[in-house]
């Protein structure tokens with residue numbers, strides 16, 4: 001017999017199929033189908049309509065709202081979209097993803113509602129993706145692939161600048177990790193196995209037992225001594241444009257930069273300048289500031305092979321999304337049992 005307190009869901013689980021089928025048995029869930037929804041306004045209206053339909057029929061209101069991975073195009077998930085839910089007693093939200101810069105968590109706290117992310121689901125996939133981009137940036141991977149498919153093999157020695165440049169081995173290079181959360185730590189473990197020297201900067205030093213061979217340094221030290229810089233911190237007001245003109249000027253000439261966190265942590269205008277001046281050798285970006293729009297400077301033909309761009313997919317593996325859906329279900333179950341969910345990122349007064 002399904003629970004009386006209803007839940008609203010945006011779409012459905014796509015990986016934890018059998019586990020979610022059991023959730024649908026356990027609880028009374030109304031699903032907003034994704035078909036036909038393209039943007040925030042569409043979801044905002046669908047949420048308002050779902051709440052209004054419930055209220056009009058005198059049924060008990062939704063206590064929870066969940067959404068899954070692949071719904072980033074609908075963000076922000078904030079007061080504008082979710083107020084009809086909290087006004088009617090909804091006290092739990094959970095969405096797929098580690099980052100929640102596009103979720104109105106402060107507002108949720110003030111409404112007495114939890115927000116639960118999926119904190120460790122994409123750790124391995126994103127750390128693997130960061131290592132993949134470090135390797136792709138330090139070896140001329142993009143150029144090699146384009147040349148090979150175009151029948152140019154390694155290029156034409158008779159044409160100045162046409163030969164593919166040599167790659168660089170990462171063994172012995174210093175990797176500076178900005179942000180030593182679970183992804184930063186997992187990247188450190190992988191990079192250590194590749195023979196890199198590791199330094200990191202974080203809001204504060206983490207316990208040595210979790211540093212995975214990385215040494216805590218100041219941001220200035222990290223900028224000045226890293227051969228490769230990997231951005232792994234969340235986007236907050238204090239990390240927006242954390243790497244800008246001043247920071248690029250402090251870096252080693254020829255540094256490689258990889259960002260698998262959030263685009264806005266890097267000032268893209270400053271990055272383009274640093275690429276053009278040769279300060280930055282190559283960059284591997286899984287994220288850009290105004291996704292999915294790409295800063296035209298990054299697409300400048302003169303930089304083409306030195307800018308490796310991916311469509312925010314490094315975290316996106318079947319294993320990661322499966323784990324994430326299980327984490328959403330775990331949080332929902334905990335909330336429905338009246339517990340504080342382990343993955344709550346906020347501390348509302350309930």
Ligand SMILES: O=CC(=O)O
Pocket residue numbers: 096097098099100122261315
């Ligand atoms: O970018 C992906 C995430 O934050 O989960």
